Amino acid sequence: MDEKVRHESNRGKIFVVSAPSGAGKTTLCTKILARFPELAYSVSHTTRAPRTGEKDGIDYFFITETEFKKRIEQNLWAEWAQVHGNFYGTSMKFIEENIAKGNHLLLDIDVQGAKQFKQSFPESITIFIMPPSIDVLEQRLKKRGADPDEVIAKRLVNAAGEISQRSFYQNVIVNDDLQRAQQEMEDIISRIRSGRYH
Ligand code: ADP
Ligand code: 5GP
Numbered sequence: 407m408d409e410k411v412r413h414e415s416n417r418g419k420i421f422v423v424s425a426p427s428g429a430g431k432t433t434l435c436t437k438i439l440a441r442f443p444e445l446a447y448s449v450s451h452t453t454r455a456p457r458t459g460e461k462d463g464i465d466y467f468f469i470t471e472t473e474f475k476k477r478i479e480q481n482l483w484a485e486w487a488q489v490h491g492n493f494y495g496t497s498m499k500f501i502e503e504n505i506a507k508g509n510h511l512l513l514d515i516d517v518q519g520a521k522q523f524k525q526s527f528p529e530s531i532t533i534f535i536m537p538p539s540i541d542v543l544e545q546r547l548k549k550r551g552a553d554p555d556e557v558i559a560k561r562l563v564n565a566a567g568e569i570s571q572r573s574f575y576q577n578v579i580v581n582d583d584l585q586r587a588q589q590e591m592e593d594i595i596s597r598i599r600s601g602r603y604h
Pocket of ligand 1: 428547549
């Protein structure tokens, strides 16, 4: 094997997961991270306020809009986007350092971010999580109780636009039955790790 091929094959794999808010992405990603301890979660940066229970450096790095914009000018984001009125971004340094070490990464980012990211890292594997329907999505967002009604309304409007772009993704998983959806996601990750992915 020549040096370049060996170098490429030692790089960590990147899984990019997107879904409309409330589809169950956090629930599924938490289960997947517990199932695959060698998979690291890419903690995003955001200007949104922390929700109850969210911790800085674990769920997100919570930063100011001024700081976020400074990092745009400094070209420090692997991708960034404005989602539901807040800025979200993935650190380029974090991604490059980890894949160079051979660490596999899981990114939870929106559709705009996934498209940018795939241009810089075309080898990444994209997964879209679908809710069974918009009605079910609304019920889940209300039941979660994390957001006020006007925020939920904004997220539902966004959801239709995001779902219409699902064909961009290499894998689409419908999260109706949680166990089945988890199994589908585990199968994709297992296939990649064993080199059986096409
Ligand atoms: P997201 O991260 O995509 O915004 P969450 O993982 O927070 O979504 O899930 C939204 C709500 O839906 C949570 O209350 C979660 O427990 C619930 N949920 C997730 N998956 C399912 C499922 N397959 N069936 C029923 N409820 C689900
Ligand atoms: P939430 O505010 O519910 O945690 O996330 C809202 C949306 O922002 C979700 O679709 C989530 O995937 C997306 N998001 C989280 N982190 C990032 C990021 O670093 N970049 C981009 N582009 N989107 C992100």
